[in-house]
Amino acid sequence: xxxxxxxxxxxxxxxxxxxxxxxxxxxxxxxxxxxxxxxxxxxxxxxxxxxxxxxxxxxxxxxxxxxxxxxxxxxxxxxxxxxxxxxxxxxxxxxxxxxxxxxxxxxxxxxxxxxxxxxxxxxxxxxxxxxxxxxxxxxxxxxxxxxxxxxxxxxxxxxxxxxxxxxxxxxxxxxxxxxxxxxxxxxxxxxxxxxxxxxxxxxxxxxxxxxxxxxxxxxxxxxxxxxxxxxxxxxxxxxxxxxxxxxxxxxxxxxxxxxxxxxxxxxxxxxxxxxxxxxxxxxxxxxxxxxxxxxxxxxxxxxxxxxxxxxxxxxxxxxxx
Amino acid sequence: xxxxxxxxxxxxxxxxxxxxxxxxxxxxxxxxxxxxxxxxxxxxxxxxxxxxxxxxxxxxxxxxxxxxxxxxxxxxxxxxxxxxxxxxxxxxxxxxxxxxxxxxxxxxxxxxxxxxxxxxxxxxxxxxxxxxxxxxxxxxxxxxxxxxxxxxxxxxxxxxxxxxxxxxxxxxxxxxxxxxxxxxxxxxxxxxxxxxxxxxxxxxxxxxxxxxxxxxxxxxxxxxxxxxxxxxxxxxxxxxxxxxxxxxxxxxxxxxxxxxxxxxxxxxxxxxxxxxxxxxxxxxxxxxxxxxxxxxxxxxxxxxxxxxxxxxxxxxxxxxxxxxxxxxxxxxxxxxxxxxxxxxxxxxxxxxxxxxxxxxxxxxxxxxxxxxxxxxxxxxxxxxxxxxxxxxxxxxxxxxxxxxxxxxxxxxxxxxxxxxxxxxxxxxxxxxxxxxxxxxxxxxxxxxxxxx
Numbered sequence: 001x002x003x004x005x006x007x008x009x010x011x012x013x014x015x016x017x018x019x020x021x022x023x024x025x026x027x028x029x030x031x032x033x034x035x036x037x038x039x040x041x042x043x044x045x046x047x048x049x050x051x052x053x054x055x056x057x058x059x060x061x062x063x064x065x066x067x068x069x070x071x072x073x074x075x076x077x078x079x080x081x082x083x084x085x086x087x088x089x090x091x092x093x094x095x096x097x098x099x100x101x102x103x104x105x106x107x108x109x110x111x112x113x114x115x116x117x118x119x120x121x122x123x124x125x126x127x128x129x130x131x132x133x134x135x136x137x138x139x140x141x142x143x144x145x146x147x148x149x150x151x152x153x154x155x156x157x158x159x160x161x162x163x164x165x166x167x168x169x170x171x172x173x174x175x176x177x178x179x180x181x182x183x184x185x186x187x188x189x190x191x192x193x194x195x196x197x198x199x200x201x202x203x204x205x206x207x208x209x210x211x212x213x214x215x216x217x218x219x220x221x222x223x224x225x226x227x228x229x230x231x232x233x234x235x236x237x238x239x240x241x242x243x244x245x246x247x248x249x250x251x252x253x254x255x256x257x258x259x260x261x262x263x264x265x266x267x268x269x270x271x272x273x274x275x276x277x278x279x280x281x282x283x284x285x286x287x288x289x290x291x292x293x294x295x296x297x298x299x300x301x302x303x304x305x306x307x308x309x310x311x312x313x314x315x316x317x318x319x320x321x
Numbered sequence: 322x323x324x325x326x327x328x329x330x331x332x333x334x335x336x337x338x339x340x341x342x343x344x345x346x347x348x349x350x351x352x353x354x355x356x357x358x359x360x361x362x363x364x365x366x367x368x369x370x371x372x373x374x375x376x377x378x379x380x381x382x383x384x385x386x387x388x389x390x391x392x393x394x395x396x397x398x399x400x401x402x403x404x405x406x407x408x409x410x411x412x413x414x415x416x417x418x419x420x421x422x423x424x425x426x427x428x429x430x431x432x433x434x435x436x437x438x439x440x441x442x443x444x445x446x447x448x449x450x451x452x453x454x455x456x457x458x459x460x461x462x463x464x465x466x467x468x469x470x471x472x473x474x475x476x477x478x479x480x481x482x483x484x485x486x487x488x489x490x491x492x493x494x495x496x497x498x499x500x501x502x503x504x505x506x507x508x509x510x511x512x513x514x515x516x517x518x519x520x521x522x523x524x525x526x527x528x529x530x531x532x533x534x535x536x537x538x539x540x541x542x543x544x545x546x547x548x549x550x551x552x553x554x555x556x557x558x559x560x561x562x563x564x565x566x567x568x569x570x571x572x573x574x575x576x577x578x579x580x581x582x583x584x585x586x587x588x589x590x591x592x593x594x595x596x597x598x599x600x601x602x603x604x605x606x607x608x609x610x611x612x613x614x615x616x617x618x619x620x621x622x623x624x625x626x627x628x629x630x631x632x633x634x635x636x637x638x639x640x641x642x643x644x645x646x647x648x649x650x651x652x653x654x655x656x657x658x659x660x661x662x663x664x665x666x667x668x669x670x671x672x673x674x675x676x677x678x679x680x681x682x683x684x685x686x687x688x689x690x691x692x693x694x695x696x697x698x699x700x701x702x703x704x705x706x707x708x709x710x711x712x713x714x715x716x717x718x719x720x721x722x723x724x725x726x727x728x729x730x731x732x733x734x735x736x737x738x739x740x741x742x743x744x745x746x747x748x749x750x751x752x753x754x755x756x757x758x759x760x761x762x763x764x765x766x767x768x769x770x771x772x773x
Contacts, residue, residue: 052553054754080553086546091335102327103554151550 004063005030005159005190006051011060013046013214020046021057022214028192028207030065033185035205035222036194037304043214044194045083048163052080065158076105079157083164083194085148089137093124093147096136097154104155111154118150122176142170149177153184160184162193166200178204198301208300212308226297229306233298234268234276239289249282258306267296269306324555325563332538332567337574349579350586373458375402376450377421377433381411386436386469393465405430411437418449425450434462443470517718518691523576524645524711525684531572531649532656532680533673535564539660539749540669548753557750565653572649640727641714647734648710651741652680658745661752668759683708687715694719704730706737744769 006028013021021043028034036044049055051062053070062069065077087096094115101111119125119132124146131143139147145168152160162181166174181191181204195201201208202222209219218225238246250259250266255274260267270276276295283290298306336342374394380387391406409417414437421433432450439445446466452458472485542548551560655676663669686708690699694716703712703722709730716722751768752760760768 049754053556054549054552075554078553080550082546082549082553084546084549086544087550088335088541088547089545095331095335099327099331100550100554103324103551105323148550 003030004028005032005065006034006192007061007063008047008051009061009063011047011050011057011062013043013050013055013057019214021050024060024211024214024216026209026216026219028190030190031185031188032190032206033181033204034190034192035201035208036192036211037196037198037201037208037300038194038211039196039308041213042211044211045163046214047211048080048161048192048194051161052078073105076155077158079152079155079160081148081152081160081162081165083167085145085168087136087144087148087151089135091136092132093134093136093139094119094132097132097147097151100151101154104157106155114154114156115150118154122146122150124150142173145169145173146176149173149180153180158189160189160191162191164195165193166195166197198299198304202300210304210307217307218303222300225303226300229298229303231276231295232270232306233296233302234270234279235292235294235296236266236268236283236290237264237292238266238283239264239291245286245288246283249279249286252282255279255282260302267302269298269302325559325566328555328560328563329567329570332564333570336534336568336571342571342575346575346578346582349575350582354583354586372401372431373452373461374398374404375431376404376462377424377430378404378406379414379417379421379433379435380406380408381414381435381437382441383411384441386441386473389473390434390436390466390469393469394462397461397465404434422449434466436466440466440470441473443467443474514691514719517715518687520641520718521687521711521715524648524714525680525687527572527576527645528649528652528710529677529680531568532652532676534571535568535653536656536660536669536673538564538568539657539753540663540666543661543753543756544664552753557753558746561654561657561746561749564657565650568653569646569649573645636724637717640717640731643731644710644714644734647731647738651706651710651734651738652676654738654741654745655679658748658752661749662765663759664756672759679707680711683711686712690715691719700726704733706730706733709734 004027006026008024008026011021011024012019024043024047026047036047038044046055050057051064051069053075064071064074067074087093088099091099094112097115097118098108098111101114102108106114115132116125119130124131124143131139131147136144136147152162160181165177169177178200181193184191193204205222207219207221208225210217220228246266250256250268253271255271255278256268257271258269268279270279280293283293374397378387378391378394380390387406387408391404394401394404407417414435418433418435421430424430425432428451430450431452432448435447437447446463448459448462450458472482475485476482542551555563656673659673659676660669663672683702683705686698686702690696690702690712693699699712699716702708703716704726705712713722713727713730717727747769748765751771755768
């Protein structure tokens with residue numbers, strides 16, 4: 001049995017002249033939480049739809065849970081929460097959930113039991129009110145999100161694919177989702193989610209892959225990725241009002257690639273070829289009093305900006321990426 | 322297969338459970354009762370006016386024919402109010418006729434009957450009145466005039482007036498039967514026409530109503546975005562097939578429950594009518610001699626539907642069923658494709674226009690084909706795959722259709738079905754997850770070409 005939950009090799013998907021996914025290869029270890037990061041239009045949703053066999057790649061292979069992704073019955077072991085969510089509005093919540101469970105091959109009776117359990121767990125069934133008996137459109141937005149979430153997990157999938165799961169969630173549901181992801185991982189499930197919220201990814205993910213314009217920019221464990229990009233970021237804090245002196249140093253493009261200016265605290269990204277010692281000497285030469293000069297591990301957010309650049313975000317296609 | 326059943330079950334149960342299905346199921350037989358029962362309940366009104374003799378009689382014959390017609394009318398319709406006889410000079414006739422028109426307009430009389438020299442010779446008689454649309458009334462009046470003129474002429478020819486009197490009371494009912502391939506057919510030809518029309522109309526209605534239900538269902542899945550979750554669990558072909566089969570079975574359930582409920586209603590119907598008819602007789606003094614036929618008419622109506630229907634051979638019933646199934650699948654898959662092409666309720670009606678036109682254009686031919694079911698037009702239209710599902714059953718109930726024509730037409734529809742499933746399946750597959758503007762024909766062609 002392969003120890004990869006997802007093994008994507010050289011996948012290409014083209015729409016007209018637009019390359020949505022360009023020679024993408026990904027490896028997601030079993031039992032891990034994996035983040036698919038990228039700006040809008042990077043190809044995240046297209047990749048996810050190919051995983052789910054909703055669309056077919058032009059070339060390349062996809063292996064899920066050790067089997068080719070078009071293997072019959074494989075989708076029954078996958079849970080999917082799409083970015084654009086919705087359920088049958090006029091249907092009773094329970095019936096929608098049972099329908100979704102049965103589509104995944106869960107017998108009706110077993111589905112009923114699990115739905116009951118989930119409804120209680122997410123407070124949709126309380127002694128006062130059983131929202132499972134209500135129609136979907138009688139539920140508040142937050143409750144509908146919970147119901148949709150139950151629909152994703154009711155068949156106890158081995159692989160859970162969440163497309164922008166945190167978008168549009170209220171803080172309570174976001175917390176519940178985070179708890180559920182951690183719980184799923186503790187039970188050995190594999191979770192892959194796409195997001196453009198780097199903070200979430202940094203805290204939740206074991207590994208990440210950053211893609212932009214259909215191409216993989218980098219991937220690997222969160223810790224390794226950050227380590228690989230260390231030595232390029234310097235945290236610099238100075239005393240007093242010393243901006244004038246520093247400006248020329250930090251403005252030197254041969255030394256500094258980018259500065260995130262927090263007034264008396266700077267996050268400095270070194271230019272290629274420059275090193276931190278050089279920067280330190282130049283800063284000392286300006287005569288400012290240095291409070292802190294430290295090589296730091298960059299955040300995913302910073303790595304993302306460095307590798308994809310603000311340009312990539314702006315140029316991203318709108319719509320489903 | 323398992324997933325097909327899950328999709329099928331949802332489509333079927335959600336619809337059958339809905340309030341509208343139940344209302345529709347109950348309203349169907351009620352509607353039928355109304356159609357069959359209303360004319361009877363309204364008594365003679367549409368069969369003939371009770372006051373049929375309450376007319377102006379303008380006699381310009383100078384022969385006393387008016388007097389004799391008036392007497393005959395009084396004798397034939399004793400419960401009707403009597404006619405007003407005016408003997409006029411032929412030169413004054415236009416003025417007198419105008420006067421009568423005014424009287425009819427003021428509802429003083431029902432109409433005006435003009436007897437002139439041409440009436441005496443048995444050539445023509447003029448009538449104008451409120452009830453000019455009622456064949457029953459017109460027949461009644463014409464018969465009275467005709468019999469009066471006839472007996473006048475017989476008397477003049479020297480036949481004994483008593484015998485003339487006896488002749489003029491000959492009442493002739495014509496019993497009509499249809500001859501088919503197997504000789505005389507049982508059943509009432511009017512019932513046959515009604516059956517043919519009913520079957521064709523039912524097929525048309527079911528395809529329109531439930532075809533559009535499929536279209537809306539696809540659109541709903543698309544606009545609520547539930548489609549994405551569903552297609553991650555089941556492939557689009559299975560989803561489409563489950564949808565069409567599920568909704569199709571709803572349509573069949575509806576028809577079957579209509580038939581069962583109507584049959585039950587019709588068995589109970591004569592009793593209802595007898596009670597109702599009797600009540601009406603008590604409360605209406607003006608009811609005339611045809612009164613006793615109210616209850617009789619009701620049971621005749623029931624008998625007409627219950628026993629007057631032609632016996633339908635098994636193979637014809639099978640062909641009819643296949644017509645519905647294939648026709649439904651053909652149109653339903655087209656409607657599903659339309660539903661998957663658009664994103665909003667506003668767009669969907671417009672996008673459905675071509676499919677609706679196909680359907681309506683078959684319905685348009687129902688009238689001409691009923692009038693002349695053996696024409697070449699009827700043959701052509703009943704062979705055309707887009708109209709065959711509706712027109713072939715109509716033709717089959719009206720006239721004998723050779724089996725090879727029926728099989729050929731069914732084969733044509735089946736081929737059209739396969740083509741529309743292929744086409745729609747491809748459009749559906751791409752369209753279901755395609756948001757944004759409505760596709761152009763060229764984009765559609767690309768969807769079809771590029772769908773896996």
